[in-house]
Amino acid sequence: MTMNTQPALELAASDGRIADGDTNTALAASALAVRGLTVSYGTKPAVFSIDATVPKASMTAIVGPNGAGKSTFLKAVLGIIPRLSGSAYVDGKPLETMRQAIAYVPQRASVDWDFPTRVRDVVTMGQFRGLGLLGFIRPAHRKKTLDCLERVGMADFADRQIGQLSGGQQQRVFLARALAQDAGLYLLDEPFAGVDAATEKAIIDVLKDLKAEGKTVVCVHHDLATVTDYFDHVLMLNIRKIAEGPVATTFTGPMLQETYGGRLATTHIDQLKLD
Numbered sequence: 130m131t132m133n134t135q136p137a138l139e140l141a142a143s144d145g146r147i148a149d150g151d152t153n154t155a156l157a158a159s160a161l162a163v164r165g166l167t168v169s170y171g172t173k174p175a176v177f178s179i180d181a182t183v184p185k186a187s188m189t190a191i192v193g194p195n196g197a198g199k200s201t202f203l204k205a206v207l208g209i210i211p212r213l214s215g216s217a218y219v220d221g222k223p224l225e226t227m228r229q230a231i232a233y234v235p236q237r238a239s240v241d242w243d244f245p246t247r248v249r250d251v252v253t254m255g256q257f258r259g260l261g262l263l264g265f266i267r268p269a270h271r272k273k274t275l276d277c278l279e280r281v282g283m284a285d286f287a288d289r290q291i292g293q294l295s296g297g298q299q300q301r302v303f304l305a306r307a308l309a310q311d312a313g314l315y316l317l318d319e320p321f322a323g324v325d326a327a328t329e330k331a332i333i334d335v336l337k338d339l340k341a342e343g344k345t346v347v348c349v350h351h352d353l354a355t356v357t358d359y360f361d362h363v364l365m366l367n368i369r370k371i372a373e374g375p376v377a378t379t380f381t382g383p384m385l386q387e388t389y390g391g392r393l394a395t396t397h398i399d400q401l402k403l404d
């Protein structure tokens with residue numbers, strides 16, 4: 130486990146350069162490395178000076194209370210929102226040069242589901258990275274789309290309009306779209322939010338398969354009860370990084386209390402049955 134040793138918020142944010150001792154070899158050993166990430170929507174930082182290192186072929190949970198900056202962290206890592214400072218590396222290379230290696234599943238609530246498009250088109254676009262090349266779809270693309278939908282149990286819905294899906298079905302389709310991208314690194318923002326137990330099981334099975342294939346999975350995750358079962362690595366955030374490391378040694382009662390500002394009931398932590 131690494132404890133946060135960042136300075137207080139008042140101090141200047143790191144400029145995101147590779148830290149001392151942070152060799153190219155060390156960066157290349159990780160699937161995702163974030164250095165000195167600070168984001169501000171106004172004068173107050175939403176995430177401050179975060180260093181994080183996601184091991185290859187890991188399942189990493191990002192946990193923290195509402196408003197801790199978890200979604201902001203993911204979006205700023207991807208460059209969807211501007212960083213005040215900081216850098217991100219994928220397999221040791223600047224993230225900006227590695228976009229083909231990343232699949233991102235945004236929060237379901239942030240997507241316009243009224244957009245008139247079919248399930249199969251959403252997934253097929255994953256293969257073209259939104260380049261609008263639907264005219265060039267070949268049988269191999271169609272087959273891959275159906276394979277990905279099959280993997281998430283949604284093949285029967287291929288011709289449905291996306292606006293006619295339930296929340297859990299929408300989440301599965303977005304996961305199928307990510308699968309179609311053939312990425313090495315999957316970043317998912319609350320993939321289990323508002324889904325039923327069957328969909329949750331379907332999604333976690335696919336994510337565990339990805340890990341078994343050597344892919345890396347990072348999820349913003351709210352359900353503390355499933356962290357030890359689903360994930361092997363954890364990043365605990367509350368604007369600043371509180372801790373990161375293997376779940377077994379990092380996801381502890383004291384670290385949870387620090388992450389949640391002492392607002393978790395002791396009984397709640399006891400129920401997690403942590404070592």
Ligand SMILES: Nc1ncnc2c1ncn2[C@@H]1O[C@H](COP(=O)(O)OP(=O)(O)OP(=O)(O)O)[C@@H](O)[C@H]1O
Binds near residue numbers: 193195199
């Ligand atoms: N577009 C925005 N403009 C201004 N403030 C924002 C914006 N998006 C998020 N914030 C603020 O930044 C902070 C972090 O938000 P963020 O959504 O990243 O948190 P989160 O940890 O993902 O929260 P939750 O668990 O509720 O989804 C919050 O205080 C939020 O109100």
